[in-house]
Amino acid sequence: MIKFLDLQKINAQYDEELKAVANRVIDSGWYLLGEEVHQFEQELKEFIGCQFCIGVGNGLDALRIILKSYIEMGVLNKGDEVIVPANTYIASILAISENGLIPVLVEPNITTYNLDAELIEKKITDRTKAIMIVHLYGRTCWSNEIDALKGKYGLKIIEDNAQAIGAEWDNKKTGILGDAAGFSFYPGKNLGALGDAGAVTTNDPILAETVRAIANYGSLKKYHNLFQGLNSRLDEIHAAFLRIKLRYLKKETARRRVVANHYVSNVQNDIIVLPEVPIHQEQHVWHLFVIRTANRQHLQEYLLSKKIQTLIHYPIPPHKQEAYRDWNMKTFPVTEKIHSEVLSIPVSPVMAQNDVDEITLALNEYKGE
Numbered sequence: 001m002i003k004f005l006d007l008q009k010i011n012a013q014y015d016e017e018l019k020a021v022a023n024r025v026i027d028s029g030w031y032l033l034g035e036e037v038h039q040f041e042q043e044l045k046e047f048i049g050c051q052f053c054i055g056v057g058n059g060l061d062a063l064r065i066i067l068k069s070y071i072e073m074g075v076l077n078k079g080d081e082v083i084v085p086a087n088t089y090i091a092s093i094l095a096i097s098e099n100g101l102i103p104v105l106v107e108p109n110i111t112t113y114n115l116d117a118e119l120i121e122k123k124i125t126d127r128t129k130a131i132m133i134v135h136l137y138g139r140t141c142w143s144n145e146i147d148a149l150k151g152k153y154g155l156k157i158i159e160d161n162a163q164a165i166g167a168e169w170d171n172k173k174t175g176i177l178g179d180a181a182g183f184s185f186y187p188g189k190n191l192g193a194l195g196d197a198g199a200v201t202t203n204d205p206i207l208a209e210t211v212r213a214i215a216n217y218g219s220l221k222k223y224h225n226l227f228q229g230l231n232s233r234l235d236e237i238h239a240a241f242l243r244i245k246l247r248y249l250k251k252e253t254a255r256r257r258v259v260a261n262h263y264v265s266n267v268q269n270d271i272i273v274l275p276e277v278p279i280h281q282e283q284h285v286w287h288l289f290v291i292r293t294a295n296r297q298h299l300q301e302y303l304l305s306k307k308i309q310t311l312i313h314y315p316i317p318p319h320k321q322e323a324y325r326d327w328n329m330k331t332f333p334v335t336e337k338i339h340s341e342v343l344s345i346p347v348s349p350v351m352a353q354n355d356v357d358e359i360t361l362a363l364n365e366y367k368g369e
Helices: 005-014 015-029 033-049 059-072 090-097 117-123 146-152 203-216 236-247 249-266 296-305 322-327 333-341 351-363
Strands: 053-055 080-085 102-106 128-134 156-160 180-184 200-202 219-223 289-292 342-345
Touching: 005 015, 015 033, 015 236, 033 053, 033 200, 033 236, 053 059, 053 203, 053 351, 059 090, 059 128, 059 180, 059 200, 059 351, 080 090, 090 102, 090 180, 090 322, 102 117, 117 342, 128 146, 146 156, 146 219, 200 203, 249 289, 249 351, 296 342, 296 351, 333 342
Parallel strands: 080 102, 080 128, 128 156, 156 180
Antiparallel strands: 053 200, 180 200, 289 342
């Protein structure tokens, strides 16, 4: 079986280093808000090119805390609208609604799968205060149009950078294109911890200080609580693991690009839609390689018969989820088409070339129903 993502094999590459830092953390006797977290924040800050980085418990919390911080700062108020892509993972939307803000869903571009910049302005109202862009599947979501809207309407831009660490736009990395960004280091991400972990990046010192306080019970000084905060802190042991894996991220990204380019160059099947490759390769880090076909279930079953594991990201769009039942009658045709047709095939940095070739052959031989 060709696994969709072999996490054991990925982490086995760094087995000795990971075990060594685990021992170091255990022996230190310091497990929260210590030197490992401090050093990881510094190293990630340097990698992204931002002024501030704050480790938090997970990617959803990163987005939640950014928005909560803006509310505490008076930049946002409950009831304000935040534009967000309709085809994102539900976490993007949960972070908005949980803060008493109003998600305004906008269709994606069918080619890039990212927020369609041409549709944003018509959704802007007097209550619109922010846009949450999502760098979906690892592709940078940015454009001159989005940048112009930020200035024209005085909007905050929040990046959901859970899937695109290391991607760039005009020599700037995702995570510093907007005003603030949330990162996820869930184990399956391009930079994955061995459990839940996340981070916030920004160049805004007031936001950074507020985020750090809110993530730690609303406190910057022990027993002095400035805000009604949360408990969302990056553990020392995960920070230590992430420091190791960050050193190899560029190498792993390069391998992902090799695999993705092989698929794009060699899969030739009219009933399978391949993802578009950006003109500038640095704009995509290929967290996922997502193909589309009219009968996804049939293709998935066919590939499984060839011992190729695939996943669906994501089968149900947010507006059709029971959690947002008030939206269930809404229609977003592009989003619904994407969610009904997409299938993610393996694009792991540890894939053997013969596995890549085998998947390519299977896709080329697929005849449909």
